[in-house]
């Protein structure tokens with residue numbers, strides 16, 4: 756796959772983002788959170804563009820050629836490659852929050868199981884966990900961190916609409932689960948997005964363990 760860049764985007768910037776995405780993806784794959792070509796990752800390039808994983812690639816073995824440029828309408832720019840099937844969920848974040856610089860989506864076992872357990876409630880309420888403070892803006896374990904669980908669908912506009920409805924209701928959003936599918940979270944840069952993802956994986960695992968121990 757060849758990637759031609761608009762004159763306004765330096766090759767060095769695109770390559771640095773592609774390398775960051777590939778390195779992060781390798782780390783997440785090594786944790787077992789991206790099985791069987793699942794998951795997708797992106798970084799903002801500028802106000803109108805992002806770099807995103809090409810659809811269907813194994814996320815533990817990404818190189819620069821597996822990352823492509825899109826505009827924030829989700830169209831490929833300067834390449835015939837097909838962007839992630841879930842591109843609309845990435846561009847939604849970049850369009851709604853100009854300060855956001857990276858979006859991560861993974862399919863860990865914990866994320867998948869917890870999403871099914873809490874799908875009926877539509878939300879997982881996290882409270883009392885010290886690690887909530889790893890989420891930007893959460894200063895104490897006493898705060899409440901709600902992670903919505905949206906029904907899964909192959910129709911991306913429906914997922915986008917569910918996220919819009921949550922936000923338009925004025926509810927804070929740092930991450931969401933999709934039932935039986937996985938998690939989306941983001942940050943101002945890749946380091947912040949990765950910190951959010953790691954904290955949420957831990958917190959969801961704790962909720963799962965609590966649920967199991969209460970049931971036994």
Ligand SMILES: CSCCC(=O)C(=O)COP(=O)(O)O
Nearest residue numbers: 793794795810811812839840
């Ligand atoms: C085999 S996983 C099904 C698609 C999916 O949920 C995913 O995260 C990966 O899709 P992509 O098009 O980004 O490779």
Ligand SMILES: [Zn+2]
Nearest residue numbers: 793794936937
């Ligand atoms: Zn997915």
